[in-house]
Structures are given as structure tokens and as C-alpha cells.
Amino acid sequence: MSARMPAHHDKLKGKVQAQQLVEFDRVDFSYGANSILRNLTVGFPRGKLVAIMGGSGSGKTTLLRLIGGQIKAQQGVVRFDGEELSTMSHARLYAARRRMGMLFQRGALFTDLSVFENVAFPIREHLQLPEAMVRDLVLMKLHAVGLRGAHKLMPVELSGGMARRVALARAIALDPDLIMYDEPFAGLDPISMAVIANLIKRLNLALGVTSIVVTHDVAESFKIVDFVCFLSHGEIVAQGTPEQMLASDEPYVRQFVEGHIDGPVRFHYPGSPYDADLGLGS
């Protein structure tokens, strides 16, 4: 995981940046008055599997949307392969997106298309290939996620885990350089969770693809990722390997990893004193 680079180490900075596929440099983002990311500086090394962890509302999904160019940073710079996303033309941004794959939390499969057609969609849209080749490619992608036999099914016929695997096959259809996973384990049974975790790791190793996993599932993600980055209130509070995080004394990391109900993240939503609300105060 890249730490913040000292400003005077320009040569070193350039060398380190070249190793990053995605970089955030002092990024601020807010929805209206609600600040989501604050002065965020982080990098995602090529070929590595990185988990972004944090509670709900910590800015994890916003981070993915910034990388995809779906929203723009209000301050700071987000770079993909060295190129600033916010200044890209429409055509350039779409060219960059062809090098990205994204697995959405609920799969986001096209409900009017079969499993086969869902995976074929990006191939048909971007590549002028003979139908026989499209078929082979789609079946290969579906085979990689273990669902070649389900290619005729419609999305409504799939379980949650299967839908996510189909979405994963679709995300890798164009052999991307970067795959982003938005809460890939949410709402899955233990078997499906293990299957998805295994697929994420296998794809990362087999394709050498840079992977960013946004999750709050400690057990499953710590087994597969190279680095972990803890995000709280839009800021990085800790980062390192899973082993380093498990040994960390950082109170937020401890609360998150051990699942304490109270700590830096309070159990009670901020409000007026309890006795005052009940009219018991003097």
C-alpha cells in the first residue's frame, strides 16, 4: 500500500506513482453540506488486491464512483494509470472505463437479458466479433465463475450468489486492468461468500488484474487481500497488510476487527441527553 509521499522526494514519488494504477491525491468530496471524503491520499498498486474497509457511510462506495469517473472530486486529483480522471473528455473517460470492470453490490444484471446475453453485452457493444467467437468468449467467462451450465437462465432465476458470479463474469468480459468490487460479500450465505472470495483471489492472480474490494467483511476479506485500508469519515485511519491490521492498536481498527458495539464508532447516534428527551432533567 502506498503511504503518503514526502513532498521533497520527487524522484521517489515519480517512481512510486508509476507503480500505482489508481491514485488519490488530497481528494475532497461532499454531497451538499455532507462531507464524504476529506483530503484523501491513497494509491492502489498494480496487480495487487486491496480492501477498503469501513463502516456504512464512511465513503467507500464514493471512492469507487470517483475511480469510475461517475462523480468528480471537488478538490484534489484522482488518476487512473497516470491520467487525471476529472479532466478527461467524454470519449477518453469511456476509453478508460473499458479498462475497468465493476461488480455492483446487487449484481446490476440486465433483467430483460439472459445470463449469456448479460455477459455478451459488453463484448457485443465494444468488439465487432463473429457470433461464434462471442459465444466461445462468453462461455469461457461463465466457465471461469462456474456458471457455464446456467447460461440460458434469466436473472430472476438466479440466487444472490449466482447473480453476483454472473456479474463478475460480465465485469471481466473485456479483460480489464482494474476490477472494483462493491460489497461483494453482502447478504451471501457462507458457501457463496467463500466462492466469491475464492474467485476474486483467483482472478487477481490469474489475470494479474488490480483489484479493489470495498467491504466490511473482515473474516473473508483478510484471507484474500494483499493490503487493507481503513476508512472512517472520509479519512484513512489505518493501512497495511491484514497481519499488520490484526496486530494494530488503532482503536478504530480494533473496534472494527473485533466487532465491539461501542468505541470510536458510537453505538448511539448523536443527540440530546437521554434524560432530557424523557423530560427527567432538572
Place this chain on the structure above:
Amino acid sequence: MSTAVVRGLRVVGRLTVDGVWRLGAASRFMGIVLLRSATTFRRFRLLVNEVYFAGALSLIIIVVSGLFVGLVLGLQGYETLKRYGSAEAVGTLVALSLVRELGPVVSALLFASRAGSAITAEIGIMKSTEQLSAMEMMAVDPYSRVVAPMFWGGFISMPLLAAIFSAMGIFGGYLIAVVVIGVDAGAFWSQMQSNVDLWDDIFNGVIKSIVFGFAVTAIAVFEGYDAPPTAEGVSHAVTRTVVTSALAVLALDFVLTAFMFTGI
């Protein structure tokens, strides 16, 4: 000034600003849709699918409604004209009522209810289930791939549906006046032929249906794309499509009629 008046003025001001802002957003949205329409015509299959979705699937309601409106017009027209000894003019009355007014207006209202609401719901649900975001992340522009084909499919379908509505209405008028009541068929058709002008009546009716088609389909695609990504948001967007389309059609009809037929 009393507090109630100030509060009232604030509400009016807020509604006005919101309305102007929304109109601006819709105009910008439609500008983008029109600019990114090339794919729709390059990939003709997309357009054909949407014409089927918006047009062919609306045929039943248009055909049946047109027939019944024609039947009623024939009955009412005959009863009124009979008092003045001009029962043969019922064909003219039916045809002029349909091609000038009822054809474009009623078919636009039905189109908004059937196809407009379906377009809004489809785009809104695609948005709320992240299908549009997924498309964007696959480097496929949702404006080009989804919104523009739906817009053009609806826009092309609307004048055709209005023409079918009018044709069915005239057929309904013929059934009731000639077949049931016994008005002379020759007089029915010849009076219609001599009194309905191709440009002043039929062409103006077609222009109306084109304008209504643009308005209804533009409202439908905008409301769908602008819908908050929740079940309630999509439901409200569908309601807004039907209500706004109906009001827009009636208001536009008044303006167009004033220009076309009264020489204002």
C-alpha cells in the same frame, strides 16, 4: 405584512424556482439525448425494438378507444345534425373532430398512460437497480444505448398511433351512422371527402401529434432518468409522467389550435 402572506410568498417563490430549475434540467437532458442519438439510427434494431415497445404494444388500447370514440361521435353527431336536416354531414363531423382534435389529443393521453408510464418505469427501475450505472462502467453510454432509442421509438410511434386512432374512429362513425342508423354511405363519404382538407385539417392534426409525441416522450424519459433510485421515487416519477404529460398535451393543444385554426 402578516406571517401567513410571507409564508405563502415563500412557497410560491420556492415552487417557481424549483419549476424553472427543473425545466432547465429537462432541457439540458433532452439536449444531451438529441446529441447522442446517432447510435439509435446507426443500430436500427434498437429503434425497431422501441417502436414495438412504445407503438405496437399500445395498438390494442388505441384501436379499441378510437373505435368507441368514433361510435359515440357518430351517435351524438347524428342526433344533433338530424335536427337541422343535415344528417348526411355526420361523416364530416366525425372526420373533422377526429383528425383535428380527438385523434391527436386522446391518443396522446392514452399513449402517455400506456407507453409513457412504461418508459418512465423501465428507466427508473434500471436506475434504481444500478443497471444504468453498470452500463456506464462498461463504457456504454446509457443516453445513447437506452434513453435515445426509447425517446425516438416513442416519438415515431405517436403520430402513427394518432393516425390509427383517427382511422378507427372514422370507421366507428361509419358503422354507427351508415350500417346501424342507415345514413346514405355515398353521402357520408363524399361529404367527408369534400369538407376535409388535406393540409388545413389532416396535416395540422399530424403536426399536433408530432408535437405531443415529442412532449410526452421527452417527459417520460426525463422523469425516468431523474427518478430517485427508490421504489417510492419510481412510483412518483410514473405518476408525474402521466399527470405532466396530460397537462402538457392539453395546454399545447390549446396553443396549437389557436395558431392553426383561428388565425391568431
